[in-house]
Amino acid sequence: MCQRPSPKPNPSSCSSSGSSSSSSSSSPDSAGSSLSRDALLRDLNRQALLRDLSRQLAYGDLAARVQAARDIRRLARASVKARSVFAVDAVVGPLVAMLPSREREEREAALLALLNLAVRNERNKVTIVESGAVPPLVELLKSESSGLRELAAAAVLTLSAAESNKSAITASGAAPLLVQVLVNGSIQGKVDAVTALYNLSSSKESLDPNLYVEAVTPLLTLLKESKKYSKFAEKASSLLEILSGTEEGRSAISDAEGGILTVVETVEDGSYLSMENAVGVLLTLCQSCREKYRERILQEGAIPGLLRLTVYGTKKGQERAQELLELLRDDRPKRFTSKALETIAFDIASRIDGPSQASETAKRLLKDMVRREMELSTSRLHLKAMPQPTAAPN
Numbered sequence: 001m002c003q004r005p006s007p008k009p010n011p012s013s014c015s016s017s018g019s020s021s022s023s024s025s026s027s028p029d030s031a032g033s034s035l036s037r038d039a040l041l042r043d044l045n046r047q048a049l050l051r052d053l054s055r056q057l058a059y060g061d062l063a064a065r066v067q068a069a070r071d072i073r074r075l076a077r078a079s080v081k082a083r084s085v086f087a088v089d090a091v092v093g094p095l096v097a098m099l100p101s102r103e104r105e106e107r108e109a110a111l112l113a114l115l116n117l118a119v120r121n122e123r124n125k126v127t128i129v130e131s132g133a134v135p136p137l138v139e140l141l142k143s144e145s146s147g148l149r150e151l152a153a154a155a156v157l158t159l160s161a162a163e164s165n166k167s168a169i170t171a172s173g174a175a176p177l178l179v180q181v182l183v184n185g186s187i188q189g190k191v192d193a194v195t196a197l198y199n200l201s202s203s204k205e206s207l208d209p210n211l212y213v214e215a216v217t218p219l220l221t222l223l224k225e226s227k228k229y230s231k232f233a234e235k236a237s238s239l240l241e242i243l244s245g246t247e248e249g250r251s252a253i254s255d256a257e258g259g260i261l262t263v264v265e266t267v268e269d270g271s272y273l274s275m276e277n278a279v280g281v282l283l284t285l286c287q288s289c290r291e292k293y294r295e296r297i298l299q300e301g302a303i304p305g306l307l308r309l310t311v312y313g314t315k316k317g318q319e320r321a322q323e324l325l326e327l328l329r330d331d332r333p334k335r336f337t338s339k340a341l342e343t344i345a346f347d348i349a350s351r352i353d354g355p356s357q358a359s360e361t362a363k364r365l366l367k368d369m370v371r372r373e374m375e376l377s378t379s380r381l382h383l384k385a386m387p388q389p390t391a392a393p394n
Contacts, residue, residue: 046085053086057094062103069095069109076116087117087124092131099136104145111140111151118158125162133159134172141177150189153181157196166203175200179215190222191232198235201242209243216243216252216259224262228269237266237277244284253281254296260285261300267321268305275309276317283320286327294328303328311368 056068072091075082098110114133118125133155140152156174159165175197182193197215223236240263243249253259266278282302285293306328309321350358 046082050085050088050091054088054090054094057091057098062106065094065098066106066109069098069106069113073109073113073116076113076119080120083117083119083121083124087121087127089131092117092128096128096131096133096136099133100139104148107140107148108151111148111155115151115155115158118155122162125159126164129159129162129165129168134168134174138172138174138177141174141181146185146189149177149181150185150192153178153185153189153192153196157192157199160196160199166200170200170203176211179212182215182218190218194219194222194232194235194239197239201239209246209249212243213246213248213252215239216249217256219243220253220256220259220262223266224258228266228274229271233266233270234273234277237263237270237274237281241277241280241284244281247288250285250288250293254285254293260293260296264297264300264302264305267302267309272314272317275305276314276320279306279309279313279317279320279324283324283327286324290327297324298328307365311365 053068053071056064060068072086072095076086092114095110095114098106099114101107101110114128118128137152137155137159140148141156143149143152156169156178160169178193178196178200181189182197185193197212219236219240223233223240226233226236240253244253253263260282263278263281266274267282270278282293282297286297303325306321306325310318310325313321
């Protein structure tokens with residue numbers, strides 16, 4: 001079976017036979033030489049272990065191959081150095097060749113070994129894909145075993161984090177299979193599928209949103225249950241914004257129970273990026289059919305979150321919120337008294353900064369609202385003052 005690295009040699013045993021142990025330990029040159037010999041022996045042990053494991057992977061029987069893959073996984077988990085040492089063709093190639101095996105035990109051992117070699121190592125991610133891992137991983141995403149499907153999804157997630165791998169993975173047809181994991185998998189499987197799809201969404205061969213409408217409902221469910229300011233919420237809301245670009249996607253968002261409310265809550269409580277993505281979803285809905293979606297968005301209480309976003313969001317988020325607020329305005333707007341506006345602003349400010357600082361925040365909100373209204377009024381006056389084009393003569 002596998003050789004194990006021998007224990008580190010005792011520095012005192014490495015001293016020259018012609019020198020006493022005391023003089024050896026007191027000499028800097030001798031101590032440095034001892035350390036060099038230790039490092040050399042460790043390196044030799046690693047190389048011997050690498051040769052032994054690669055030989056077992058290439059020529060061993062089923063039991064030997066499985067044990068070698070498990071040893072590689074264990075060592076890669078324990079040591080960053082081991083990940084670099086074992087990410088060579090003599091190891092990665094045979095592990096990839098084990099992925100299509102008929103034996104579940106062999107497929108799983110190889111998958112876990114490759115997964116641990118790829119973690120936090122960009123070069124290894126690229127090496128594994130270049131060794132042909134993507135096609136067998138796609139086949140594993142089709143496996144009847146939910147455990148293997150989710151392990152394959154975790155592997156695709158890890159490999160898709162490398163920019164140069166995204167095109168190959170997207171072109172392989174992995175994305176629709178990841179959607180199936182998102183729809184039918186365990187919570188961990190769903191989270192891994194969302195992150196993998198998010199990674200792939202930035203590839204040049206971008207995802208076709210028409211193919212992934214099925215993903216809307218589980219995305220909304222996960223977003224509803226997650227912390228709106230989390231990194232996961234940023235990924236889920238980003239995918240929802242992509243899906244809102246199609247009529248089918250918009251219908252799925254509005255038809256899902258609590259779908260629009262979940263997006264509104266993300267505008268209110270999300271991180272800056274989540275708020276930007278979520279307001280993008282609402283804006284796309286309203287732009288596509290104001291008559292259909294305006295009342296739905298207003299009924300879910302979107303106005304306070306949008307007003308807050310115009311002041312505290314990213315530049316893109318602020319612009320989107322301002323544009324959406326214009327679309328949500330009543331065609332015959334009600335005239336609010338100054339007292340009513342102050343009450344609304346104070347309520348929003350209390351949510352943002354708490355009661356102790358609400359007064360100052362409310363003043364800033366009101367000032368900003370007045371400034372924006374003046375800008376809009378000025379813009380309308382300019383448009384009315386512009387000469388209208390005359391009809392061209394026949």
